[in-house]
Amino acid sequence: MKTIAIIPARMDSSRFPGKPLAQLLDCTMLEHVYQRVAMSKSLSATYIATCDEAIRQAATAFGAPVIMTADSHERASDRIAEATAHTDADLIVMVQGDEPMTHPSMIDTAIAPFHNDPKLECVNLTKRIDDEADFRSPNTIKVVTDQQGNALYMTRQPIPTLAPGGFGATATYKQVCIIPFTRTCLLEYSQLSPTPLECLESIDMLRLLEHGRRVRMVETEYDTQAVDTEADLARVAQLMANDPLLGKYQRI
Numbered sequence: 001m002k003t004i005a006i007i008p009a010r011m012d013s014s015r016f017p018g019k020p021l022a023q024l025l026d027c028t029m030l031e032h033v034y035q036r037v038a039m040s041k042s043l044s045a046t047y048i049a050t051c052d053e054a055i056r057q058a059a060t061a062f063g064a065p066v067i068m069t070a071d072s073h074e075r076a077s078d079r080i081a082e083a084t085a086h087t088d089a090d091l092i093v094m095v096q097g098d099e100p101m102t103h104p105s106m107i108d109t110a111i112a113p114f115h116n117d118p119k120l121e122c123v124n125l126t127k128r129i130d131d132e133a134d135f136r137s138p139n140t141i142k143v144v145t146d147q148q149g150n151a152l153y154m155t156r157q158p159i160p161t162l163a164p165g166g167f168g169a170t171a172t173y174k175q176v177c178i179i180p181f182t183r184t185c186l187l188e189y190s191q192l193s194p195t196p197l198e199c200l201e202s203i204d205m206l207r208l209l210e211h212g213r214r215v216r217m218v219e220t221e222y223d224t225q226a227v228d229t230e231a232d233l234a235r236v237a238q239l240m241a242n243d244p245l246l247g248k249y250q251r252i
Contacts, residue, residue, distance in 0.1 A: 001090035003111060003180075005037045005046040006067070006083050008076040009055050009097035015139070015228050020050075020097045021058055022233055025240060027249075029227060030055065031062045032100035032240075035249040038064075040107035043093070049083035063252040074194070077181075077204040081190035084183060092186055096177035100236055101224040103245070109220055110178050117216075121185035122208060124151065125176035126217045127224065132167040134174065139228040141175040141203055143217060151215040154203050173217075175205070176224055185213070 009020040009030055016022070020030040030048070038046040048059045051071035059066045067083040080094050091114060093107055106125060114120050126143055134140045138156040146152055153159070154175055163170045181189070185208075195210035197203075205215050227233050240246070 001114065002044050002088065003042055003091040003093065004087060004089040005040070005043050005093040005095055005107065006080040007033055007037065007046070007048045007095050007097050008079040008083075009048055009050045009052075009059075010071075010079075011052045011054060016230060016233075019227060019233070020055055022227075022230075024100055024227075024233060024237055025246070027062070028058060029100050029233070030058065030097050031064075031249075033095060033097050033102060034059070034062070034064045036100075036102045036104060036245055037093075037095050037107065038250070039104035039245070039248065041104075042108050042111055044089070045087075047083060047087075048097075049079050051079075063250070075198075075204045075207075077179075077186070077207075078190050081186050084186055090183050091180055092183060093178065093180040095179075096226070098227045099177055099224055100227065101222075101240060101243075102178065103222045106176070106178050106220050106222055106224075109218060111180050113216055113218060114180065114182070120182070120216055121213060122179065122181050122205075123216045123218055124205060125178045125220045126173045127176050127220055127222075129172045129174050130223075135167060135172050139226070139232075143173050143175050145173075145217050149217050151205065151209060151217050153209070154205055155201055156203070173219075175203075176220055177226065178220075179205075 021028045048064045049067045056066045069082045073079040129135045143154045198206040
């Protein structure tokens with residue numbers, strides 16, 4: 001399958017306006033995401049999808065191909081569905097533009113299940129939560145799965161109920177926003193009606209779950225921190241300060 005990555009980005013974030021172009025160490029957060037995703041040997045190409053001219057100009061300056069999209073999209077998945085129509089890819093990996101700690105090996109982990117299960121339509125990465133503050137934060141999307149590793153529900157609330165021993169005694173997991181879709185699934189996603197829980201939680205994947213579609217969760221070994229606030233940005237700057245991938249960026 002021809003596999004590409006698309007990074008959706010927009011300036012109008014309610015919690016952190018302009019965050020794709022926020023400075024993180026020596027470049028913008030968006031460039032970090034692009035550089036790291038583009039290192040994956042599993043991908044034929046990596047694109048940025050945006051409706052903002054400022055992002056287009058910045059992405060072009062650091063060498064990223066850009067697909068311009070409508071400014072009416074509420075969901076990142078709808079934005080990349082529009083962008084996908086301009087490509088011939090069979091498998092599209094959405095990597096959110098606020099995941100600057102993405103490791104290229106995470107792309108390989110996310111797409112591997114498609115080689116073993118031809119019926120799969122969508123995969124999400126997941127990671128055990130190791131900080132109770134993250135477990136209780138509405139910015140962290142929590143996920144619970146069935147015995148086969150398929151998502152049962154995703155929410156910004158702290159789930160599941162903690163065992164008597166408390167947080168440390170309970171395995172809790174978060175969504176990591178590296179999400180491959182088959183082309184068919186992604187284009188069908190954009191035609192499905194938005195769903196009540198999707199809108200209530202502001203979580204793209206709930207549209208698939210509420211329409212009875214399957215989302216496979218696969219655990220990653222890499223720890224990441226999404227950037228939803230300026231405080232997150234400062235935290236990530238500390239975590240990435242000595243990251244060996246920084247020296248491998250292909251700058252133009």
